[in-house]
Amino acid sequence: MSPSYLLALRPPPEIEARIVAFREAHGVRDAAAVPHITVKARSGLKDDLRWLELLPAVAAATPPIPVELLAPRVFPNGSALYLPARSPGSVRLHLALLDALRPARRFEYEGPQMTPHLTLALGRRDASLNALLDAAGQTFPQPLTFTATELVWMRKPGPGGAYQPVQAWPLSGGAAT
Template sequence: MKVAYFIGIVPPEEYIERIEYFQRKWNTLLSVEPHITIKAQGGLTPDKKWIDKVKKVGENFKPFQVSLDKPKYFGDNILYLSVHSTNLYKLHQYLVREISPSEDSIQQYFELDDFVPHLTLGIKQSIGNTSARLSNEVLTEMEQWAHKELTPYPNFEVNFIRIYELNIEEQRYEKYLDIPLSI
C-alpha cells in the first residue's frame, strides 16, 4: 500500500468549477482537483515528519498573487494553463530546500531549476492496454476551446497551500491539510 503526498495551490472555487466543467466536456477529469503543484512527491514521506517543515515555511511566507494565463504544452502530451508569479518560484524553492529531497528526486519531479508552474487541463494517455487515448487532435481542440471558455484568466491571492494525500481505494488525491501563509 503506497502512500503519496504532494503540495499545491488551489485557484478560487468558482474557477475550479469552470475548469472541472471544461474537463468534463472532454471527459478528462483528472485524479485530483485543479491545482498548481508547488512541491512534488519527493521527500514527502509516509511518516509525515516533513509537515512541520511545511508549516514553518508557511509561517514565514507572505500571501502573494498568482496569474493564470494561456494554454501551453509539455511535449505533445500535456496541455496546461501557464502560471505567472515570482513569489511562487520562491515558495517552491523554500519548500524544496526545507524538505531536502534527494538530487535524484529533484530531477525526477522537475524541481528547482526545472520547475514550471502550471495547471493541467488534459493529458494524452493510454488506459490500461487499450488504445483509448486523448489524441493530439483532441488536445489541440481543447487548447482552442480553453482560449474561449477559460478566459479571462484569473489573478488571485494565495494565502494557503494545500497538502494532498493519495486515497488508495479511490485512486484519487484528496485534501489532507491546508497550511496558511502568515507573515
C-alpha cells in the first residue's frame, strides 16, 4: 500500500506534550500520534511529489497563523474526538493550498466550510469517544492558544501507521527569510 500525505500546522512543544500525555494516559494509538491541524488533506497529494515544489511559495505568502484550540468535541459521525481550532488564518491557508494544488478531486469537507481541528483520538470500534470526551474536558478545560509558524508536510507509511513530519516551510507572509 502506498503512503499518504497531508499538510499541517503543528502546536508548540509545550502544547504538543500535553496532548501526547493525554493520549498516552488513555492508551490512544492511531494515525494522529503527532499532534497537528490538517490544512490540506490527501486529495491531490500524489506519490509523484511534484506538488511539493508549490509549497514554499504558498508558505512564504502566508503570515504566521494564530490558533485557539477550544473545548473538546466529538464529530457527530463519531469519527474523532478533537479540539476545534478557532483560526480563520488556517482556513485561508487551506484555500490558498487548494488554489495552488488544484486537486482533480476534493473531499466534501474541503473548501471554505473546512473545520480546522486537532484530533485527540480517532473513532474505533473498541474505544468510547464519549468517555474520552469527559476526560479531555477535564484535561483541556481552558482554550489553548499559539501561533503556527510553519507549514508541515506529514507522511503516513500505510494503513495502521501514524503521520510523521517530513519537512517544514516557514510562514513568513511575504517577509524575507
